[in-house]
Amino acid sequence: MNAIIKRLRIRRTYFFAMLAMLMIGLVMTACNREPLDIKRDFPFEVSVMPVPKEITKGETVEIRCKILRKGNYEGTKYNIRYFQFDGQGVLRCGDAPPYLPNDLYPLPGEVFRLYYTSGSVVSQSFDIWVGDNFGNEKQVNFQFSGKNTEG
Structure with missing residues (x-):
């Protein structure tokens, strides 16, 4: 047993x-x-409020912009650059110093205001590119006709 x-x-x-x-x-x-594949790269759009079609020399136009994200990742940072190809003028964000063409500048947030001051009496055109730290980029075009100030 x-x-x-x-x-x-x-x-x-x-x-x-x-x-x-x-x-x-x-x-x-x-x-x-294998490491987890965490999605950080979300596309976005740039929404712009309507702006005037005409501008006089020395006049400043406010351009209200908003970034519309398709997803949310806290580590996303946005930047802006611009290039003026017709006329003369100055672009800045808020009280910041004027932007230099083709230089990258960090955006203060997803809602921001740009201020364009005309430097000429002829038609003016410029593009802004808003990008993120993942390589996504959106282009927005602005065109202003010279406004005749003589009556």
Whole structure:
């Protein structure tokens, strides 16, 4: 009788040892060693309130802009650059110094105001590019006709 009990204990020990090894094997193979793919790169649009079509030399126009994100990632940072290809003028954001063409500037937030001051009496055109730190970029074009101030 003692021999039978001894055999059952040995078999139970082997059974639990095999079960433990099986569980460890399942756990080890179930873990994915590749890093998780966290989506951080979300497209966006730039919404602009209507602006006047005509402007006189020295006049400043407020351009209200808003970034409309398709997703939300807290680490997204936005920047702006511009290039004026017709006429002369100065673009700035809020009370910041005037922007230099083709230089990148950080945006203060997703809602911002640009101020364009005309420097000529002829038609003026410029583009702004709003981009994020993931390489997404949107272009917005502005065109102003010279307004005749003589009556």
